[in-house]
Amino acid sequence: MVGFLDMWGGGRGVVCRLAPATRLFCGALVLATGLLLPLETGFGIVSWMGVLVVWTALCSPPARRLWAALAFSLVLFVPVLVLVALVQRVAAGDGSASAYVPATMAGARGVFCVVASASTLATVALSDLEPALDGLRAPRAFSAVVVQIAHQVGLMAEESRRVMLALRMRGLHAARPANRFRCVCQFPVVWLLRLLARAERVGRAMEVRGFACGTGHVRVDSGWLATRDVWARLLAVALLCASLSARILA
Amino acid sequence: MNGNDVLLCRSVSVRYEGLSRDSLSDVTLRVGAGERVALLGLNGSGKTTLLNAIAGLVPSTGEIAVDGVSLSRTTVRRIRDGIGFLFGVPDDQILFPCVIDDVAFTLLRRGVPRDEACRRAGEALRALGVGDLASASPHRLSQGERQRVALAGALVSEPSLLLLDEPSSSLDPFGKEQLAQRLERLRAALVVATHDLVFARRLCNRFVMIEEGRIAEDCGDATAVARYEARCAQGSFGT
Numbered sequence: 509m510v511g512f513l514d515m516w517g518g519g520r521g522v523v524c525r526l527a528p529a530t531r532l533f534c535g536a537l538v539l540a541t542g543l544l545l546p547l548e549t550g551f552g553i554v555s556w557m558g559v560l561v562v563w564t565a566l567c568s569p570p571a572r573r574l575w576a577a578l579a580f581s582l583v584l585f586v587p588v589l590v591l592v593a594l595v596q597r598v599a600a601g602d603g604s605a606s607a608y609v610p611a612t613m614a615g616a617r618g619v620f621c622v623v624a625s626a627s628t629l630a631t632v633a634l635s636d637l638e639p640a641l642d643g644l645r646a647p648r649a650f651s652a653v654v655v656q657i658a659h660q661v662g663l664m665a666e667e668s669r670r671v672m673l674a675l676r677m678r679g680l681h682a683a684r685p686a687n688r689f690r691c692v693c694q695f696p697v698v699w700l701l702r703l704l705a706r707a708e709r710v711g712r713a714m715e716v717r718g719f720a721c722g723t724g725h726v727r728v729d730s731g732w733l734a735t736r737d738v739w740a741r742l743l744a745v746a747l748l749c750a751s752l753s754a755r756i757l758a
Numbered sequence: 759m760n761g762n763d764v765l766l767c768r769s770v771s772v773r774y775e776g777l778s779r780d781s782l783s784d785v786t787l788r789v790g791a792g793e794r795v796a797l798l799g800l801n802g803s804g805k806t807t808l809l810n811a812i813a814g815l816v817p818s819t820g821e822i823a824v825d826g827v828s829l830s831r832t833t834v835r836r837i838r839d840g841i842g843f844l845f846g847v848p849d850d851q852i853l854f855p856c857v858i859d860d861v862a863f864t865l866l867r868r869g870v871p872r873d874e875a876c877r878r879a880g881e882a883l884r885a886l887g888v889g890d891l892a893s894a895s896p897h898r899l900s901q902g903e904r905q906r907v908a909l910a911g912a913l914v915s916e917p918s919l920l921l922l923d924e925p926s927s928s929l930d931p932f933g934k935e936q937l938a939q940r941l942e943r944l945r946a947a948l949v950v951a952t953h954d955l956v957f958a959r960r961l962c963n964r965f966v967m968i969e970e971g972r973i974a975e976d977c978g979d980a981t982a983v984a985r986y987e988a989r990c991a992q993g994s995f996g997t
Contacts (some may be wrong), residue, residue, distance in 0.1 A: 511834045515898050544983055635856035659855045662897045706850065712815050713851035717911070718835070718867050 512665035514573065515626065517633030521568030523740075528636040529643020529739040535628030537744035538563045542620040544751040545758035547613045559747070560620055577626035578619070584620040584676065604755030634658060660710065664703065671699070763787040763823075764919050764947040765812065770820035772807050772971075781807045782818070783971040789947045791918070796958035797951040798986055799968035805951035806846060808968070809921045812949070813843055839868070842912035842946070846923040848904040849896075851911065857883070857899075858892040861910045868915065882910040887936050891931055901928040909937070913944070922950045926957040935960075955983050 517616075523531055541559055546552040565576065593611035632640055637658055641651035733741070765788070772782040782804045789795055797805040811818040814834040822829040824837045843940045854860040861879035866872065883889045886906040896904055910918065920941075925932045934954075938961045941948060952958050958965065965982040966997045969973040975982055 513895075590816070633895070634897070635859075635893070637855065638859070653854065656853065659853065662855070663849055666897055708851075709845065709847060709850040711844075713845055714853065715815065716813055716838055716841070717851060717853065717864065718838065719853055719863070 511669060513662050515629050517630065517636070518573070519567045519569050519627070521566045521631065524568075525736070526631075526740050527643055527734065527737050528632060528640035530629045530733070530740050531628065531636075533644060534740055534744040535563075535624070535631070536677030537748045538628070539621060539624050541747050542624055543617055543752040544748070544755045546755050547616060549758055552754060552758060555751070556616075556620065559627070559751075560623060564627045564755070567627035567631050568625050573626060573630060574623070575716045577623050578589055581619040581622035583605070584622070585615040589615040634662060647655045667706075668699065671695075671702075698739045762790045763788050764791050764793075764825060766823040767808070768821040770808070770811055770817045770818050770822060772804075772811050773814050774816070780971050782811060784820075785968075785971075785973055787966065787976070789919075789949060790945055792945055793964055794802065794941070794948040794962040795950065795966055796962035796983075797949060797965045797966050797968055798953075798955070798958065798983070799974075803968045804971040805968055806923050807971075808952055809923055809949065812921060813838060813841055840918050842915065842917035842920040844909055844912050844920075844922040844925050845906075846927075848901075848908035848928075851908050852896045852904060855895055855897070857888075857894050857896055857907050860896065860907065861914055864911055864915045866913065871920065879910070879914055882914040882987070883907070885913075885940050887933065902930060902933055905929060906933065907938075915941070916944075916946070918946055920944070920946050920948045922948065922952075924952055924954075925950060926952065926954045952985070955987060959983055974988050 523534065526534070538559060542556065545556045545559070547556060569577075589611040590608075593608045596611075597608075638651060638655045641654060646654075760862060767785055767787040770785045770787075771780050773780045787795075787808075797808065799805050801890075807816060810816045812822055812824070812829075814822075814829050814837065824841050827833050827837055827840075829837055843851075852860050854863060858876055858879050861882055862872070862875040865875035880889060883892055883906075883944070883946055886909055888903055888910070890904045891899065891903060891907065891971060894908060899907065905925070909922075909925060912922075920925060925941075926937060929937060934957055938957065941961055948962070950958065951964060959980050964976070964978045965980070965986075966973055966977075967982065967986055975985075
C-alpha cells in the first residue's frame, strides 16, 4: 500500500533537476495535454501514449508507486465504465462493440490523469510544495491553505496508519466476523471524533502561534528562472498548443 | 501586580460547558521573572486547563495578567506574542511540512528577515540536539524529535514566559538532561505541567500541587515533591 506521504518526492528523473514551480507547471500542462489529445485517431492515440510514457520516464517515479497508481486507476475506472457501456448498449439495443468506445476513452483519460499526477508528485517533495506554489505566484492565502491541507492530511494519514496497526495488534484480523464487522463499522465514527478533537487542538495551536493564512509568509523564490526552467516551460506550453490544435483539427 | 511578576493569576476559575463543577477553581498564582514553576497533580486535576487559561485558549473568570498586561479580548494577541507554548501533543502545533520553516515561522510572523529567522531557527534546533533535522519533514520524525522541534518553535522567539505541557514526556534521559540545561539557561519564567517528578526536581525551583482544580500546595522546596510522591504511593488522593 502506498500512503499519502509516500506519494510525494522520490522521483529520480531529469524533471527533478528543475525548479519546484517548473515541475508543477509542466505536470499541470502534461495533464491538460492528456485530456485534450483526441483519441479518435491513430495519431492521437500514439501521441497520447507517447506523452504519458515520456513524462513518466522524465519523472522516473519509484516502480512500486507507478504500479500502485496504475492499479488504483484501473480499479477506479474499469468496473464503472464497463457497467456504463453495458447499460448504454442494452438501452440502445445496439449489438455492436461501438458502445464501449466512449467508455474506453474516458477510462483511458482517467488512467492517464492518475499516472501522470503520480509521476508529477514523485518530483515534488512535500517540503517543496510551498516554494513551488510561490514560484507559480499563487496568492499567499491560497498557498498557505494548500500547504496546510497537505501537511494535516499527512499527519492524519500517519495517525490512521497507527490506528490500523493498533487494531491489527489487538487481533482484529483474528476476531470473529461479527466482531470484526462491528469494529470496522465503528472505525469511521472513532476516526471522525479523533479528527474533530484534533482539529480543535490544531486550531488552538494556530491561535497561540499567531497563524493566519499567509501570515509570516515570505516568498522564497528570487523571481528569476534558470535557462533549463525556461526551456521546460516553453516545451510544456508548445505541447499543450499542439494537443489543442490536434483536438481542433480532429 | 508586583513589578517583577511575569504572570499573575488572581481567582481564576474555568468551567467547561456541560460540566457541573469547575475544572479550575479560584486559582491564584504569581510567577516572577526567571522563576521555574512545576505544576504537579493527577490526571484531570487542571494543570493543562490552567496553561490554556493563561494563553486565553479557554474562557475563564478572574484576572490573568502577563508582563503587566491584563488578559482580555483586545490584549490576547499581544499576550500570546510574549508567551512560548508547548502543547501536550507536539503534532498539533507543527504547522509546516519542513522543520526549519516551522521553527522560523514564529520569527517571520514578527517581521524578522528570512535569513535571520532561519539562522536563529537553526540555532534553536541545534541547542536542543536536532540541528541536523532542519530540512527534514516532521512526518518522518520520531515522537521525541517532534517534541524537540515543537519546543524549538516555542523557544526561538525568546519569550518572557514559557508554558510547557509535559515537555519531557517523549524524551530519552539524554534529551531530558539536554532540555533541562537549555531551559535553565533561559531568563524566561517557566510554568511546566508535568508528571515527570525527576525532571521537575532537576529543573524547577518552585512546586505547585493542583488537586481537583485547586492549588493544594505552593512550595519552593523539593520536599513538596517527596510528599506528593509519598501520597501517590499510598494512594491517599481523594480520601
